[in-house]
Amino acid sequence: MSALQVCLVVFAGVCLVVWLLSVTTKEYSWVDRIWSVVPVVYLAIFAGAAGFADARLNVMLVVGALWGIRLTFNFARKGGYARGGEDYRWAVLRGRMSPGLFQVFNLLFITIYQNAILLLITLPAYTALEHRSPFGVWDVVATLVFLAFLIGETVADQQQWNFHGWKRAEVAAGREPEPRFLQAGLFRYSRHPNFFFEQAQWWVVFAFGAIAAGSVAQWTVLGAVLLTGLFVGSTIFTESISVSRYPEYSDYRRRTSAVVPWWPRHRELAR
Numbered sequence: 001m002s003a004l005q006v007c008l009v010v011f012a013g014v015c016l017v018v019w020l021l022s023v024t025t026k027e028y029s030w031v032d033r034i035w036s037v038v039p040v041v042y043l044a045i046f047a048g049a050a051g052f053a054d055a056r057l058n059v060m061l062v063v064g065a066l067w068g069i070r071l072t073f074n075f076a077r078k079g080g081y082a083r084g085g086e087d088y089r090w091a092v093l094r095g096r097m098s099p100g101l102f103q104v105f106n107l108l109f110i111t112i113y114q115n116a117i118l119l120l121i122t123l124p125a126y127t128a129l130e131h132r133s134p135f136g137v138w139d140v141v142a143t144l145v146f147l148a149f150l151i152g153e154t155v156a157d158q159q160q161w162n163f164h165g166w167k168r169a170e171v172a173a174g175r176e177p178e179p180r181f182l183q184a185g186l187f188r189y190s191r192h193p194n195f196f197f198e199q200a201q202w203w204v205v206f207a208f209g210a211i212a213a214g215s216v217a218q219w220t221v222l223g224a225v226l227l228t229g230l231f232v233g234s235t236i237f238t239e240s241i242s243v244s245r246y247p248e249y250s251d252y253r254r255r256t257s258a259v260v261p262w263w264p265r266h267r268e269l270a271r
Contacts, residue, residue, distance in 0.1 A: 002049075003045050003046050003048075003049035003126065003129060004123075004126055006045050007042050007045055007046075007119060007122075008119075010038070010041060010042070010045070011115060011116070011118075011119045014034060014038055014115055015111055015112055015115050017030075018030040018031050018034065018111055018115070019106070019107060019111040022106055022110070022111065023103075023106075027083075027084075027085075027086045028086060028087075028090045028106055028110055029080065029085065029086040029087045029090065031110055031111065031114045031115060031118075032075070032080060032087055033075075033080060033081055035071065035075075035114075035118065036067075036068040036069075036071035036072040036075060037068060037072070038115070038118050038119075039064060039067075039068065039118050039119075039121060039122050040061070040064050040065050040067075040068040042118075042119060042122040042125070043057075043060055043061045043064040043065075043122050043125050044061055046060075046061075046122070046125035046126055046128070046129050047060070047061040047125070049129055050129055050132065054128070054129070054132055055134075055135035055139075056128050056132075056133075056135050056139055056208060056211075056212055057125060057128050057129060059135070059139065059143055059208070060124075060125050060128065060205060060208050061125075063143065063146045063147070063150070063201075063205075064122070064205070066147075066150060067150060067201055070150060070153070070154055070157075074157045074161075077161070078161075089234075089237060089238065089241065090110075092241060093105070093237075114230070116226075117223060117226050117227055117230060119223075120220075120222055120223030120226060120227075121202045121205065121223035121224060121227050122205070122223070123209075123220040123222075123223055124205050124206045124207075124208055124209025124210070124218070124220045124223070125205075125208075125209065126209075126220060127209030127210070127212060127213050127218050127220045128208055128209050128212040128213075130213075131209075131212040131213040131214070132212065133212050133214070136211070138211045139208065139211055142204050142207045142208055142211065145204050145207075146201055146204040146205070149197045149200045149201045149204065150197070150201060152186070152193065152196075152197040152200075153193075153194050153197035153198055153201070155185075155186060156185075156186045156187070156193040156194040156197060157194055159182065159184070159185040159186060159187065160182055160187075160194070163182040163184075167180075179248075180246050180248070181242065181246055181249065181252070183252055183256075186261065187256075188256070188264060189256070189257065189261040189262055189263065189264065190256065190257050190258070190259055190260065190261040190262070191235075191239070191252065191253065191256050191257065191258055191259070192235055192238075192258065192259050193259075193261055195231050195234075195235060195259055196259045196260055196261060198231070199224070199227055199228050199231055199259075202223065202224050202227055203224045205224070206218070206220065206221050206223070206224045231259070235258060235259065239253065
């Protein structure tokens with residue numbers, strides 16, 4: 001089988017496993033639990049198809065592995081792999097849907113669509129495999145940009161982790177946390193800086209494929225486009241929950257860029 005065919009077999013197998021697990025355990029975050037692993041497997045398949053002898057594909061695998069390690073660590077420390085570690089948004093959504101409709105959503109969106117995105121975001125490696133060319137200056141630039149975005153997401157996640165630790169300590173001490181949600185650090189310039197850096201890294205992965213092919217007109221851009229669309233929907237849904245919990249979140253939305261880091265619209269108070 002070709003590398004792409006192998007990836008399609010892995011995709012089908014992963015879809016079947018996570019769907020069965022979701023139905024039998026009644027937890028719906030199994031795709032989240034494999035999110036940081038499966039793309040690295042796909043990248044390894046493409047790099048392996050070149051005998052691990054193509055510098056560009058090897059770099060794509062290495063930066064993809066670094067992305068996966070960081071995301072796995074952050075997900076694990078938040079309890080994502082523990083029993084009952086389901087994404088809180090799925091519980092909210094179940095409350096808004098009938099049981100039957102949610103199961104259709106689980107199969108088509110949570111299982112198939114999200115797994116399709118995990119495959120598609122790695123397909124620039126397929127482009128690089130089909131257009132093998134020397135590793136050059138633009139590849140070096142892309143690598144450095146990817147690493148910068150990786151560092152940015154690491155910083156954003158750590159700031160969020162620190163804030164929630166402080167917030168739990170305030171509640172445990174019987175005090176009302178103020179502010180009630182993070183507005184400082186990178187979150188002063190973007191309401192979702194971690195979302196921005198996550199998407200940006202996969203746009204850089206697309207750039208590697210475009211560099212190999214010598215053109216940005218590649219159909220494998222579809223993965224980065226669909227990932228961005230997924231985050232747009234996720235941002236809208238997440239913020240609808242935040243506004244319902246924190247009325248002051250509306251003011252934060254008015255003054256702070258949604259995703260792309262930018263200067264606040266006016267001076268604000270933040271912890």
